[in-house]
Amino acid sequence: MILDLYQEKVEKKKAGWKQRVEALTAQNEQLLVEQAAEMRRSKEEAQQWDREKSKMLELFSNRLDALHNHQATTLQELQMARQEVGKVQEMLMANSQQQQEVTEEAACSKSNLPLEGAKARLEELKETLYQREREITELLETERSPIPPLPRPPCGVLLPSVIHKAHAICSSVPETRTLLDQLTEENRVGLADARKKLDCLRRNQENSKDSEDQEDSDEHESMSSLLQEAVREYEVAQMALDCIRTGKSPLIKDCDAASELEDALGQGTSAGQQLLFLQEQLKQVKEEKKTVIENYTTERTMRKKYYNMVEDMKGKIRVFCRIRPVGRAEAAQGGAAAVKKIDEYSVAVETPRGPREFLFDKVFSGDASQEELFRDTNRLIQLAMDGYNVCIFAYGQTGSGKTFTMVGDKDQKNPGIIPRAFNAIFDMMQENNTKFDFKVSSYMLELYNDRLQDLLVSPAGEASARPHSHGQARRVEIKRNRKGVVFARGAETKEASSAQELYALFQQACANRHISATKMNVESSRSHLIVSVTVESRNLTNGSVSTGKLSLVDLAGSERAAKTGAKDHQLKEANSINKSLSALGDVISALSAELPHVPYRNSKLTQVMQDSLGGNAKTLMIVNISPSEYNLDETLTSLIYATRVKAITNSAQRNVESKEIAQLKEVIMKLRSGQTVEEEDA
Numbered sequence: 247m248i249l250d251l252y253q254e255k256v257e258k259k260k261a262g263w264k265q266r267v268e269a270l271t272a273q274n275e276q277l278l279v280e281q282a283a284e285m286r287r288s289k290e291e292a293q294q295w296d297r298e299k300s301k302m303l304e305l306f307s308n309r310l311d312a313l314h315n316h317q318a319t320t321l322q323e324l325q326m327a328r329q330e331v332g333k334v335q336e337m338l339m340a341n342s343q344q345q346q347e348v349t350e351e352a353a354c355s356k357s358n359l360p361l362e363g364a365k366a367r368l369e370e371l372k373e374t375l376y377q378r379e380r381e382i383t384e385l386l387e388t389e390r391s392p393i394p395p396l397p398r399p400p401c402g403v404l405l406p407s408v409i410h411k412a413h414a415i416c417s418s419v420p421e422t423r424t425l426l427d428q429l430t431e432e433n434r435v436g437l438a439d440a441r442k443k444l445d446c447l448r449r450n451q452e453n454s455k456d457s458e459d460q461e462d463s464d465e466h467e468s469m470s471s472l473l474q475e476a477v478r479e480y481e482v483a484q485m486a487l488d489c490i491r492t493g494k495s496p497l498i499k500d501c502d503a504a505s506e507l508e509d510a511l512g513q514g515t516s517a518g519q520q521l522l523f524l525q526e527q528l529k530q531v532k533e534e535k536k537t538v539i540e541n542y543t544t545e546r547t548m549r550k551k552y553y554n555m556v557e558d559m560k561g562k563i564r565v566f567c568r569i570r571p572v573g574r575a576e577a578a579q580g581g582a583a584a585v586k587k588i589d590e591y592s593v594a595v596e597t598p599r600g601p602r603e604f605l606f607d608k609v610f611s612g613d614a615s616q617e618e619l620f621r622d623t624n625r626l627i628q629l630a631m632d633g634y635n636v637c638i639f640a641y642g643q644t645g646s647g648k649t650f651t652m653v654g655d656k657d658q659k660n661p662g663i664i665p666r667a668f669n670a671i672f673d674m675m676q677e678n679n680t681k682f683d684f685k686v687s688s689y690m691l692e693l694y695n696d697r698l699q700d701l702l703v704s705p706a707g708e709a710s711a712r713p714h715s716h717g718q719a720r721r722v723e724i725k726r727n728r729k730g731v732v733f734a735r736g737a738e739t740k741e742a743s744s745a746q747e748l749y750a751l752f753q754q755a756c757a758n759r760h761i762s763a764t765k766m767n768v769e770s771s772r773s774h775l776i777v778s779v780t781v782e783s784r785n786l787t788n789g790s791v792s793t794g795k796l797s798l799v800d801l802a803g804s805e806r807a808a809k810t811g812a813k814d815h816q817l818k819e820a821n822s823i824n825k826s827l828s829a830l831g832d833v834i835s836a837l838s839a840e841l842p843h844v845p846y847r848n849s850k851l852t853q854v855m856q857d858s859l860g861g862n863a864k865t866l867m868i869v870n871i872s873p874s875e876y877n878l879d880e881t882l883t884s885l886i887y888a889t890r891v892k893a894i895t896n897s898a899q900r901n902v903e904s905k906e907i908a909q910l911k912e913v914i915m916k917l918r919s920g921q922t923v924e925e926e927d928a
């Protein structure tokens with residue numbers, strides 16, 4: 247039994263071992279396969295490396311060949327240069343000996359031939375060296391060595407890269423080192439010799455200063471300069487050899503080339519000074535440019551101002567342009583600005599075809615206050631007081647700020663032109679009440695769906711005042727007097743004795759006006775508002791009477807139904823507004839083109855504005871525009887219209903009558919209304 251159990255256990259273990267052996271054998275086989283694959287890969291890699299190596303060796307040997315060739319040429323060059331220097335040296339020595347003989351024996355052989363020969367040789371030497379420099383530079387260029395961007399000065403014979411190359415050769419080839427030592431030694435001797443000769447010549451020159459004649463002195467001079475030149479050549483060669491030995495590049499200030507370079511830049515100043523001088527000049531030029539631009543801008547602005555003044559004198563309609571600040575809805579659309587005020591008189595619009603500039607009598611940007619705008623408008627109020635027919639009207643697309651400009655904001659924290667004009671009229675009256683007797687009266691109308699409505703009569707009040715009219719409002723008609731001044735027949739004209747009273751009338755009118763919310767403006771005017779204030783002033787001294795009429799018009803804005811979201815009755819309103827504005831556009835076009843026929847009769851709006859456009863009035867148009875790209879098309883249309891309006895000429899005349907005519911008119915009025923007239927009145 248125990249034996250059986252033992253046998254079973256052994257059998258189990260045996261089976262386990264067998265399994266493990268099998269697994270290990272399989273693992274071993276797998277590893278052998280992997281090893282074989284790894285060996286194959288290594289072999290391939292080794293072959294690849296071998297290929298790369300032979301390629302590199304080939305490349306390297308090519309480079310070495312090139313280097314050897316180059317080395318040989320440079321060595322040859324150096325030897326040639328040495329020979330040339332030697333030749334010059336010989337010539338100089340010969341010449342110096344000759345010179346000494348000349349000085350000692352005072353011989354009269356004054357031939358310049360050896361000198362000329364030496365000079366020529368030197369020139370030749372220079373030329374050969376330059377030639378080599380060029381060749382070496384080209385060679386270096388092909389080897390992608392840094393090439394100096396500017397033509398080098400004479401000392402550039404030893405270009406840094408050439409020096410490095412030569413240094414490399416000297417370091418690797420022992421024979422060249424010996425040769426370099428030999429050259430350096432020879433050059434040192436030559437330099438010492440040349441310096442000695444120069445000293446000797448100078449001393450001789452000093453000693454024989456008084457005795458020698460002009461010719462001798464000239465000869466000495468040229469000899470001296472020749473020797474100086476030779477010394478310089480030796481010094482340059484010395485420096486070159488030193489550089490080749492050390493491998494350091496020559497510093498430009500170490501050689502005469504620096505002074506030559508300075509001479510080229512300017513007399514006696516260093517390159518640094520030159521640079522400072524040029525910087526100073528540049529600064530000055532920039533300053534001058536700035537001043538010129540400033541002067542130009544001032545001059546341009548002045549020119550526009552005087553142009554506008556002249557135009558005004560000619561009777562041209564004045565046009566102001568007011569850019570509204572970016573609105574909340576526009577900001578939500580991205581708020582990209584397409585309009586920019588350039589200066590006091592011009593505005594630029596970024597169109598798809600590039601920027602377009604428009605010129606006006608004044609341009610107000612988004613941050614211009616109501617006070618600022620009114621300051622430039624006040625003059626016209628004075629003209630109305632003086633008996634002129636004055637019209638101020640706001641034009642522009644819906645939501646561009648016409649009502650804000652003419653009326654102001656809702657709570658009147660920023661009152662517009664209309665309330666300010668009321669105050670100005672009564673202020674002026676106050677100032678002149680000792681000289682004049684004033685009378686102010688006003689009618690206020692709206693043109694809604696092509697019907698003129700009297701805003702001083704509320705529909706409810708009208709119905710109770712005229713019970714038999716069957717709901718029909720009183721008919722208001724536009725007429726013109728003999729002088730061409732427009733008036734509204736049938737409109738309620740009310741007198742006002744103070745600005746507050748007049749403003750109360752205006753508030754009453756506004757309450758009757760048609761306003762509703764559109765997608766473009768929460769309080770969009772759905773009608774054209776016409777506020778007419780007549781100021782009659784009787785001169786207390788001569789009894790003459792002047793009558794000025796101030797028309798303040800807030801037009802409804804042109805709109806595109808798709809943009810405003812107008813439907814049903816709002817669409818009808820919009821069509822009517824657009825129709826009347828289109829008729830206004832036709833009148834403007836005809837007037838600006840000076841056509842014989844002006845289609846005033848096409849719309850009630852153009853009839854209301856007949857005296858203001860091309861008639862007996864001093865007129866100011868305020869074109870309101872949005873700054874944003876979203877409204878670019880409408881802005882461009884408005885500005886083009888406004889530019890046309892600027893070309894229209896009015897002929898404003900003062901409405902003044904003598905005392906007698908004024909009295910007679912009064913009599914007629916009394917008789918017409920059935921009153922009795924006293925004989926002395928007549």
Ligand SMILES: Nc1ncnc2c1ncn2[C@@H]1O[C@H](COP(=O)(O)OP(=O)(O)OP(=O)(O)O)[C@@H](O)[C@H]1O
Nearest residue numbers: 570643644645646647648649650767770771802803
């Ligand atoms: N210069 C401005 N400064 C501040 N807010 C302005 C200015 N101009 C216009 N706004 C504001 O822009 C909005 C639209 O202006 P406004 O009602 O005057 O336009 P509108 O041209 O009269 O439009 P519509 O033709 O539809 O009546 C208003 O909320 C107004 O307060």
